[in-house]
Amino acid sequence: xxxxxxxxxxxxxxxxxxxxxxxxxxxxxxxxxxxxxxxxxxxxxxxxxxxxxxxxxxxxxxxxxxxxxxxxxxxxxxxxxxxxxxxxxxxxxxxxxxxxxxxxxxxxxxxxxxxxxxxxxxxxxxxxxxxxxxxxxxxxxxxxxxxxxxxxxxxxxxxxxxxxxxxxxxxxxxxxxxxxxxxxxxx
Numbered sequence: 001x002x003x004x005x006x007x008x009x010x011x012x013x014x015x016x017x018x019x020x021x022x023x024x025x026x027x028x029x030x031x032x033x034x035x036x037x038x039x040x041x042x043x044x045x046x047x048x049x050x051x052x053x054x055x056x057x058x059x060x061x062x063x064x065x066x067x068x069x070x071x072x073x074x075x076x077x078x079x080x081x082x083x084x085x086x087x088x089x090x091x092x093x094x095x096x097x098x099x100x101x102x103x104x105x106x107x108x109x110x111x112x113x114x115x116x117x118x119x120x121x122x123x124x125x126x127x128x129x130x131x132x133x134x135x136x137x138x139x140x141x142x143x144x145x146x147x148x149x150x151x152x153x154x155x156x157x158x159x160x161x162x163x164x165x166x167x168x169x170x171x172x173x174x175x176x177x178x179x180x181x182x183x184x185x186x187x
Contacts, residue, residue, distance in 0.1 A: 006061045008070070011052035015073040018045040019080050026084035035143035042141050045077050046134045074130065075103050081137045090140045090153070095164055099133070102167045109174045113181050125170040132163035 018041055025038040052070060056062045082096035106126075139156030142149075149155075175182075 008052040008056035008066050011048040012069050012073050015045045015048045019076055022080055032143045039142045049074050078133050085140055099164055099167050102171045106171055106174050109178050113178055116181050125166055129163050129166035129170055132159050136160035136163055
């Protein structure tokens with residue numbers, strides 16, 4: 001029970017708990033105050049991703065539950081933002097769809113690998129992709145005109161495009177590393 005209630009697992013659970021709040025905020029009439037609240041909730045949730053991983057590694061309290069739930073919470077958080085920004089005209093649907101499809105495929109790859117006992121950890125490209133996604137989404141969520149940030153929306157869009165390229169690249173890397181598993185399961 002002690003490991004279940006570890007700080008990293010609590011932070012991951014907190015990230016899951018913030019997702020319905022984010023959905024509610026995105027669903028409301030978008031005013032500067034609501035957009036700012038959405039940004040704060042998204043940023044706090046994204047920061048828990050960095051903190052929970054750091055705490056788990058630093059204090060050697062990584063758990064099987066954490067290894068499963070942490071990436072799932074990240075995917076749900078990013079997917080929520082990607083989907084909810086489409087009707088607000090802040091992101092193209094095709095970009096969101098490609099990123100979400102990549103996440104589903106990679107999750108499938110990991111599940112297939114798990115059936116053979118192989119664990120596929122997130123690689124450096126995937127971690128870099130996540131950082132670009134978080135920063136890009138942050139720029140897109142933050143209300144325009146509050147701070148004198150030139151080209152804020154364009155910057156967010158470029159960061160998301162970079163994350164898309166990295167997502168597709170890292171997805172290819174996962175497929176390449178698992179080619180033996182695919183060949184073995186195809187028999």
